[in-house]
Amino acid sequence: MDGAAARLGHVYDISTRKRALSLVSQGRSLNSVSKETGVSRAAIRSWLVRIEPLPRMSAQSGPCCRCQPVPAWPADPAAYSYLLGLYLGDGCISSGARSGYFLRIACADAWPGLIDACVTAVKAANPSGKAARVQAVGYVSVVGYSQHWPCLFPQHGPGKKHERRIALEHWQQEIVDAYPWEFIRGLIHSDGCRITNWATRLVAGVKKRYEYPRYFFTNKSDDIRKLFSDTLDKVGVEWTTLARGVDPFNISIARKASTTLMDTHIGPKY
Template sequence: MYDTSTRERALSLVAQGRSLNSVSKETGISRAALRSWQTRIEPLPRMRRDPCSRCGPAAEPPEDQAAYAYLLGLYLGDGCISPGKKSGYFLRIACADAWPGLIEACAAAVEAVNPSGKSSRVQAVGHTSVVGYSRHWPCFFPQHGPGKKHHRRITLAPWQQTIVDTHPWEFVRGLIHSDGCRVTNWTTRLVGGVPKRYAYPRYFFTNKSDDIRRLFTDTLDKVGVAWSRSERGGTPFNVSVARKASVALMDTHVGPKY
């Protein structure tokens, strides 16, 4: 969903003689959308965001706040919201088929937060999208907006921060289950002149958004997990948890995907 001012800014770049491909890469807006805006710049009626009759200008926190904290982590990693028919919206969370337990946990969270209590699944190549339909998704996830998440500012509303502070591990678990992993690294050391191999577990979280990584590390700080940054291609996309005590905490409250 893009407002008129966003559309005008994007088209102004095209008007400068730039290609649709270059504007798409800079803004995160698809070339198909840019082409359609050259014909009609005003959003269709179903794309306009009207005040929610239930929530008004601000959302009422979902009743199951632990499930919401987990779903918020999943949404920030692998989720998106798109308009549906009439005034409703689709929330989609992409879950790798390699982790059927993750798909079940995601569906349970969507059903717990969705006022209708429903979810559905859409199969694609290598992954399953867990989908919920509601008018309230933009209210529950005010981070929703035009373009890719790492191209825009991501902050939590005060009521969201309160939920994350109350249920930090659920939030961390959602982020790890979306854009994180638990791996086993190994190294060799000479012991008495003989090389021995040592294996040790660690957690990684990878996300291009500086803001989302900061939300993750701020929450790790609050629960007492030590972390470090590691670069990929000169860019600090990765957050690593490798200290033994911190990995043990993560294993207790998060655990590997399954």
């Protein structure tokens, strides 16, 4: 269900959605289309981003590893470390029906392998073992529904991540320390990239061009960037900070030994 439609208990079929969007594409206002079709403006607005209905999901699941009398790590800590990186970069948690929560990770259509890896990680971390793909414009939301996402991701809270403090719980830090490359991969897959840089230099008086790989990680949150750089330090990757204007949003990895390490464990998105 979508927005106001969900609150009213309505699920509109695809033909109704397409008709409403067709009227909007003719230059009609959301208000006039809403009056003609009987569909709320909020629902029509949401269809401009995603026309397909969200899949029906159940919050019923097995026991949560963090809700036990003696809390434990997730069953697949490597997958969790990767998903934690994805969540800190491109993820969010929102309230759903029946006291459950939606975890959503936005993945660009350009990287189908990354989408597959994200689905696998969400299934591994979700106590229900389920995940779904919801196609939007230019990206896929990988969605999991559970009552326990705030237990597994205590960084969840009101407001944007870069406007509030982000810190790992002790047990999360232990997992990241045990699986640092998975955490780095999740952050790179969400807010990072690998590019081919080039430069010129004089060789025997002749200017020659040479190319070399370079990794970037960009995030507005000082805390998230520090989690990334601290983990790089632990695996021996050298990095520098590049400012965007006066804002130090970019972390760069360019030294040959460090990019070789990154290529061995991370590599380009796929």
